[in-house]
Amino acid sequence: EVQLVESGGGLVKPGGSLRLSCSASGFDFSNYNMNWVRQAPGKGLEWVSSITSRSSFIQYTDSVRGRFIVSRDNAKNSLYLQMNSLRDEDTAVYYCARQYSSSHDYWGQGALVTVSS
Amino acid sequence: QSVLTQAPSVSGTPGQRVTIFCSGSRSNIGSDSVNWYQQLPGTAPKLLIYSHNQRPSGVPDRFSGSKSGTSASLAISGLQSEDEADYYCAAWDDSLNHWVFGGGTKVTVL
Numbered sequence: 001e002v003q004l005v006e007s008g009g010g011l012v013k014p015g016g017s018l019r020l021s022c023s024a025s026g027f028d029f030s031n032y033n034m035n036w037v038r039q040a041p042g043k044g045l046e047w048v049s050s051i052t053s054r055s056s057f058i059q060y061t062d063s064v065r066g067r068f069i070v071s072r073d074n075a076k077n078s079l080y081l082q083m084n085s086l087r088d089e090d091t092a093v094y095y096c097a098r099q100y101s102s103s104h105d106y107w108g109q110g111a112l113v114t115v116s117s
Numbered sequence: 118q119s120v121l122t123q124a125p126s127v128s129g130t131p132g133q134r135v136t137i138f139c140s141g142s143r144s145n146i147g148s149d150s151v152n153w154y155q156q157l158p159g160t161a162p163k164l165l166i167y168s169h170n171q172r173p174s175g176v177p178d179r180f181s182g183s184k185s186g187t188s189a190s191l192a193i194s195g196l197q198s199e200d201e202a203d204y205y206c207a208a209w210d211d212s213l214n215h216w217v218f219g220g221g222t223k224v225t226v227l
Contacts, residue, residue, distance in 0.1 A: 045205050047216035059215055095161055102150040103167035110161055
């Protein structure tokens with residue numbers, strides 16, 4: 001069974017940092033591109049970042065480029081999102097999602113990140 | 118402001134057919150696959166339809182998708198109370214070079 005489990009969320013002050021992790025199981029993690037998608041409270045879904053299976057190609061949405069860093073460790077079946085210089089508007093539930101062909105076919109349960117003083 | 122446009126809400130009675138629309142442009146829906154996600158209250162999104170009209174294993178055939186030009190639609194026939202959820206369309210955008218989502222449509226079963 002495919003499972004994605006996020007961890008590392010929490011409360012952080014503006015300007016602070018946080019690192020999210022996504023632990024994958026039930027599939028060959030090293031063969032799949034992975035994504036981070038977030039959802040601000042009461043709002044819709046927003047794509048944040050993508051990383052290819054071998055980390056050869058990485059993309060970010062404009063609002064986080066230069067502040068967030070996505071990475072993965074295929075040996076540990078894990079995806080990461082290092083979030084720096086956090087802002088109020090980064091407050092959201094962050095989901096990791098497996099990319100299959102042109103869709104996101106499995107999602108984690110999400111990790112809540114709250115940026116507040 | 119979402120790149121893909123969806124109506125905020127739609128409602129129907131049990132057994133009715135409801136349709137959710139998603140409007141995009143040539144750089145996203147017009148040139149790539151459209152996916153639909155269902156988000157039940159308090160849960161993570163779930164893939165409902167991929168490649169315009171394909172259902173993953175386990176998704177009831179009451180859900181169907183279609184695409185025409187730069188627009189797509191999701192139809193729910195035989196509406197049930199458990200279909201109350203938010204529904205999002207999504208596609209890759211060739212101009213922005215990233216994934217884009219619709220703002221979501223809340224389906225209410227009256």
